[in-house]
Amino acid sequence: MITEAVKKLIRDCVGPENVLESSIDRFGYSYDSSFIPMAKEHIPELVVLPSTTEEVAKVMAIAHQYAIPVTPRGTASGRTGGCIPVAGGLSLALTRMTKVLELDERNMMVTAEAGVRTIDIYHTCAQKGLFFPPDPASWKYSTIGGNIGENAGGMRAVKYGVTSNYVMGLEVVLADGTVLHTGGKAIKNVTGYNLTQLFTGSEGTLGIITKVLLRLIPMPKARNTLQLMFGSLDNACNTIHQMLMSGLVPAAAELMDKISLQAVARHRKLDISPDIEACVVLEIDGDTQADLLKQAERISAIAHSLQVIEVRIAQSAQEVDEIWAIRRGLSSAIGAMAPNRFGEDISVPRDAFPKAVRLIRDIGKKYHLTIAVYGHAGDGNIHPSILCDLSKEGEEEVVHRAVDEIFDAALSVGGTLSGEHGIGLTKRPYIAKALGHPGISTLKAVKQALDPKGILNPGKIWE
Ligand SMILES: Cc1cc2nc3c(=O)[nH]c(=O)nc-3n(C[C@H](O)[C@H](O)[C@H](O)COP(=O)(O)OP(=O)(O)OC[C@H]3O[C@@H](n4cnc5c(N)ncnc54)[C@H](O)[C@@H]3O)c2cc1C
Structure with a gap:
């Protein structure tokens, strides 16, 4: 239980209007977008909404002194319960830290506060012809801090990689309130351990990310979308392999099986032939329309050599949207089944x-x-x-x-438990199987070094 005296200290740090105390307000911070049922044990004792790094640092110093659990939170779009405050204490939401601080065109980098929405980073950079590629399907509402917390991926990972491939530096408030700066704008940097990557994907268990420095690349000048329908799942997968092996790397290569397609067909009232076993949606990009045409022709030839039933190359922006609407609508269509x-x-x-x-x-x-x-x-x-x-x-x-x-x-088959959603609560029981004892004890040693009192997002990643 947080005492009234400590609550007052926290209110004094961020202003009373930025501490939510009513049960209805706190309830709103007790769940995320995972499939974990809501529970009253997940309601935080206080919700704290800081607006500066200094405020985060002061709150953490108090939490450290009084051993109060702190669960960092972006916009709770996480799928594994990462921001659910299972140990009570504080839910520390970064959603008031929403400034893009600098767009450095010469170095092709952007600096932003952790609560900026992913899509806002993308658009701010796109206006200057710069490209921040990681595009989780949740990018309209997820925060960049949450993306780094989970090392989020997205559809463009096949060509451009995931969030960690773009994080150059971080400002992190440590468990005791110390403010740490990692990395920087120097592209080559091997000074000490790679702390930037240590915090990336740490799911709020090692520190509170308050600012981020991200690398950008030039925006591709042209893009198009293709939809390929197959009567066999293997042929669909082999088309993707052959494309990649021939040096054709699409920006995105998404696959949906028959059950997924049936879900979308029912949901959106589409007519999809029962012969279709798999659908592949590709985004290709390049410098010119002629480039794209050549790529589309080569992909089409590979697909035809693998008995594709239908190849659709989008002819307009509207057709691009129509094709992607099928993929984007998948999650809700499946959920409705x-x-x-x-x-x-x-x-x-x-x-x-x-x-x-x-x-x-x-x-x-x-x-x-x-x-x-x-x-x-x-x-x-x-x-x-x-x-x-x-x-x-x-x-x-x-x-x-x-x-x-x-x-x-x-x-x-040589894979792992999570590609992009993290471990959080839902995969805790399985992580030992994936990492083995040496893996888990190394994680625990890192955690112990950075958070000796165990106040940062307790109960996550391992049991
Ligand atoms: C419809 C839908 C589609 C999705 N699609 C994708 C997808 O394509 N790819 C993908 O990777 N994910 C996807 N996700 C999952 C989710 O959007 C991502 O994990 C996202 O990165 C979470 O961001 P958030 O701001 O909502 O973070 P939250 O859910 O609030 O938090 C996620 C984790 O990060 C920690 N955290 C948050 N902010 C900070 C911070 N400032 N400092 C330290 N730790 C912090 C939290 O403690 C928690 O452990 C999807 C989710 C939904 C609902």
Whole structure:
């Protein structure tokens, strides 16, 4: 319990109007976008909304002195319960820190506060012809601090990589309130351990990220979208492999299986032939329209050599939107197919994608569960969605067994538990299986060094 005297100290740091104390306000900070049921044990004792690094530092110094748990939070779009304050204490939301501080065109870098929305970083840079590629599907509402907390990926990862590939430096408030600066604008920098990357993907367990320095690249001048329909999942995957092996790297290469397509068809009232087993959506980019045409022709030739049923090359901006609407609408379309849904985020070596999908289908058959499979096939990141009805007796246990086996399947083909959503709460029970004892004890040693009192986002990543 936080005493009234300590609450007053915190109010004095950020102003009473920026400390939420009513139960209804606090309830709003007790859940995220994972499938974890809401619970009163997840309601923080206080919600704190700082607006400067100094305020964050003062709040952390108080939390450290009184051993109060602190759970950092962006906009709670996380899928694994990372910002759920399971240990009570403070929910520290960075959503008032929304300034883009500098767009350095000569060095092609942007500096921003942690609460800036991902899409705002993209647009600010795009206005100057600069490109920040990481594009999680949640980018309209996720924060850049949350993206770095989870090392978020996105559709363009196949060509451009994930968030960590663009983080050059960070300002981090440590557990005791010390302000640390890591990295910088020097492109080559091997001075000491790579602390920037240590905090990237640390899920709020090692420090509070308050400012970020991101690398940018020139904005591609031309882009187009292709949609390929296949009668076989293997042919769909092989088309992507052959493209990549021939040196054609699309900006995005998304794959949807038949169940996913049926979900979208039902949701958006589309007519999709029952012969279609898989759909691939590609974004290609380059310097000129002629470039794009050449790439589209080569992709089409590869797809035809693998019995593609239909190749659609977008002819207008409207057609681009129509094609991407299918992929973007997937999550809600699948969610509408059953009373409950468990979405996972495994990642496998690219060439194991078809095998992993087959293993997931077998698991679905074994447990009589419908599992829709879609994902970023270009980088091996698969999102299996288990559709179920938890009101049925025994269903929850069956789903958990299926999830267990999906993780085993990922590990068996050389993959891992999470490609982009992190471990948070939902994957805690499995992390030891993925990392082994030396891996876990190394993580714990790092945590102990940076947060000896264990106040930063307690209860996350491992049990
Ligand atoms: C519809 C939908 C689509 C999605 N698509 C993608 C996708 O394509 N790719 C992808 O990678 N993810 C995706 N996600 C997941 C989610 O959007 C990302 O994980 C995102 O990075 C979370 O950002 P956030 O601001 O909402 O962070 P939160 O959910 O608030 O927090 C996430 C984690 O980061 C920590 N954290 C937040 N801010 C800070 C900070 N300033 N300092 C330190 N730690 C911090 C939190 O403690 C928590 O552990 C999707 C989610 C939804 C709902």
